[in-house]
Amino acid sequence: MDWDKEKIWRIILVTVIILSGLYMYFGYKDRVEHLKSNNVKYTTAEIIDFNWGAKSPPVFTFIYFIEGQKNKGYHSIDDDLRIEINSKIAKEEYFGKRYILRYSIEKPKKYYELLLDKPLPDSLKYCINCGWDKIPF
Incomplete structure (x- = not known):
């Protein structure tokens, strides 16, 4: 051949x-x-930054704590929010706000998901290094 x-x-x-x-x-x-899986836990995450992707969706940067260790995560905005969000809206409505974060117990730095539909209620406002087996509310 x-x-x-x-x-x-x-x-x-x-x-x-x-x-x-x-x-x-x-x-x-x-x-x-x-x-x-059943091998997930929940904690809190605080949005600290917002960036536009050149050819990708916009991204929130957030921090979260697992067992006292501070971690940084990223959340791609792929839903309808992507169309309406801009830097001003991100700063006014999302910066400093806290949400529930689902993470894998086995690989917490690799597999996590920021739940923007689960903002932290006022009763948990100061809960920084908290962890739960299920969403606490």
């Missing part, structure tokens, strides 16, 4: 595309399995 450079590059390109797709699929599947 005659292998010229063009055929080899095509095979390499197709292989890279297939492997990349498999990596993304299984990575997403792993994340979903970790966050939907």
